[in-house]
Amino acid sequence: MESILKKKSVGSGMVNLLNKFCMQNNIPSPVTHIYDVSENIPFERWLNKISYIDKKYGREGLGLEIAKYVNSSHIGVCAYIAENSETLGDYLNFFTKYTKIWYNYTDKSILSINNNIVISWDLATYYSAGFYIKETIISEELQVAIIYQRISQLLDIKNHIFIKLELSIPQPKNGFVAQSYS
Numbered sequence: 583m584e585s586i587l588k589k590k591s592v593g594s595g596m597v598n599l600l601n602k603f604c605m606q607n608n609i610p611s612p613v614t615h616i617y618d619v620s621e622n623i624p625f626e627r628w629l630n631k632i633s634y635i636d637k638k639y640g641r642e643g644l645g646l647e648i649a650k651y652v653n654s655s656h657i658g659v660c661a662y663i664a665e666n667s668e669t670l671g672d673y674l675n676f677f678t679k680y681t682k683i684w685y686n687y688t689d690k691s692i693l694s695i696n697n698n699i700v701i702s703w704d705l706a707t708y709y710s711a712g713f714y715i716k717e718t719i720i721s722e723e724l725q726v727a728i729i730y731q732r733i734s735q736l737l738d739i740k741n742h743i744f745i746k747l748e749l750s751i752p753q754p755k756n757g758f759v760a761q762s763y764s
Contacts, residue, residue: 590706591622593684595656600631603648609638619658625687629717636720645723652728657684665736673736674699677729685725701729
């Protein structure tokens, strides 16, 4: 049986996002292949690229910093279609169905509890088993920051959009909600 690290993947746009971050921060990029728009890379290779950048960057909050550079091209067709949603509910429903196009990691679920929207997903079993701990933390941080940024961009909100943020990973030391993503 193939491991989750080989079956799960990220889209080429996410790899391009890593490359953009490296270029903007004068870090040699671990991206050595020009990926076609329809290509995905195995999640294990993604985590290895994250590990490489983390060692070169050497500061906390790497996922948050990478997310500052995200735009629709990094998420691909999913982002462009979602931008045509008329309501936040429409966007979130679309998001949970098609996130796997750009970030095929774990299934997302959305609940409405007391007029609050809850987006959740499980951590992979390899993390619980003690593998790729730091890389998974960075990757999760990045995923949450991208969700935050995309919703903020779509709703044109300058203030915080989350009432509460609970993470299965350690809270980033440089503060997630206090960050401004533009």
